[in-house]
Amino acid sequence: MNYWPSLSGGLLIGLSAALLLLLNGRIAGISGIVGRLAQGAQVPANAAFVIGLLAGPVLFAIAFGRWPQVTIVASLPAILIAGLLVGFGTRMGSGCTSGHGILGLARFSRRSIAATAIFLVAGIAAATLMRLVG
């Protein structure tokens, strides 16, 4: 397995977070950005970020001449339940993989370290269960 694309992609995600933080003073937490947008808060900046995010795979396709791989594993009912859990959980827990897992860990935030440990363990449990049951 070649891990250079994953590492390079991670560095670009970090660069994105660094730009947003150092220039705009904002945390690149996707659930926060999307949640605020859905609530009608700071619409222009949050919409601009989401438009950029949507353009990302298109730019990848232009650069590499192929679309990124997307393999849907879960059934449709599981997709819907998972979506509800992810939406509800990230709002209740004030963050997701980006806000807690990248920015929060980089700030040594106790809350984010706890959140990241919890969603990793829960994610491992759910993925394991899905394999055993499905």
Place this chain on the structure above:
Amino acid sequence: MTQPLPRLFVALVAGALFGFGLALSGMLDPARVIGFLDIGSGHWDPSLAFVLGGALAVALGAMALVRRMKRPVLDDHFHIPPPGQIDRRLILGSALFGLGWGMAGFCPGPAIAALSMGFLPVVLFVAAMLAGMTIHDRFVAVGAVRR
């Protein structure tokens, strides 16, 4: 000291970098996210750790700079959440999020980015995710969103 237009441009560029980075990293693919989380499958895929490690390395550098700056370049203060308690909401919310993440292999960033490729399951996931966010913000914690 507000500069709306440059800030919009920065947000757009940061979003595009984030989305491109996700695409390059392979993390738009739920199968690879689940391949990381399913540690007992017999064919564990460590890619997600490289993505998180790379992103964290740059973010740690950025945070070191933040500590030396009085304010961000384009705003009058940093919008960084203050330290808080590890409370029930954080624990329960993170656990629910993790369960959904492991079930479908999508978290918010990759799900939104992958929308532009037009797969119906991704559209349904994002619709359910927005419904989940709305249910929380409307009925569970009204006005809890950080401005």
